[in-house]
Amino acid sequence: MAHFYLLETLEVTTPGSLVTLDGAEGRHASTVSRVRVGESLLVGNGRGLTLSGTVTDTSKDIVILKVDSVDHASQSSPQITLVQALAKTDRDERAIEASTELGVDVVLAWAAERSVSKWEGPKIEKGLARWTAIVREATKQSVRPFLPVVESHVTTAQVCTRLAGCNLLVLDPTGDVSLGSLEIDERDIALIVGPEGGISPAEISRFREAGATIVTMGANILRTSTAGPAALAILNAKLGRC
The missing domain is CATH 2.40.240.20 (Hypothetical PUA domain-like; domain 1)
Structure with a gap:
């Protein structure tokens, strides 16, 4: 090749x-x-x-x-954004790397309530630069015509504002519906993935208020490094992107 x-x-x-x-x-x-x-x-x-x-x-x-x-190449539609919570060690990095290879269009770094990893001050710029480099290399590895955009470090409230109008899908074991059975409309999609400790009840409530659907991917509890890529694989099949 x-x-x-x-x-x-x-x-x-x-x-x-x-x-x-x-x-x-x-x-x-x-x-x-x-x-x-x-x-x-x-x-x-x-x-x-x-x-x-x-x-x-x-x-x-x-x-x-x-x-x-x-x-x-033509840009895929709908666009898919991964809202990846910051996670300890390199689990968030592994998530965005695999998600890039699977076709995600935009990546947002989310400062979730239960995130152990914290980006503050100079760490924000350094973290975004690191994620951008990972996404770039994963794009080259997968020979993708489009380079995903890595956007700013956001809070829960900023996620809801930034992605207003999108089909917000919050991945959580207590979900109301399975992702595999969910009907997907023409709106752009945002996959929201929590950190190691999961998404807090307050955050779930805030996302519900913003019109999000809480979705599950079965009985198994996936790591934060696995959940986003697994959801992308399901969406790719549903959208005919694979």
Whole structure:
């Protein structure tokens, strides 16, 4: 399989033209992956444009490609947002990584009431940068034409405001209906996943007031690192995205 690189500055191009892969991606391709002249690479801009090209020249930090083919993907609809509660160790990071590979469109870092991990002050910017890097690498791993957006660190009230009008689905073992049997309408979807200790009764009540549906995925209790990706897999099947 051809290597896949993200070049956000990539614009619409045509077969036969030359594209320069530079910066961190060019450096990685030439010095880490050690691509050689004649190899095929895939390059995308994270906004739906993907091209396949043949390497014509390399240097320390640059790879030159001759474009063989160009593809323009359409954004999936409805959009799916993962509202992932901050969690200890790397469980929240594992959740957003797998969710990116499964096709999530937007990721929100949620400061839930029972989150053990806390982002405060400089930790907020550092945490968002870390999540952005994880999502970017997962996008490359899964060869996705669209790079998910990692948005700001939010409180419960901000989740409800930010996602007003969306189909809010709160994942909780005490759910009113199973996700598999839920009828999905045309609205964008927000999956809300709690931390290790679960979502508090006060938060459940707040989400209900905002029009959310509390959904379950069966008798087994899933970790916060597993719940979001598992729900995405179910939604992908229901929406014909797999």
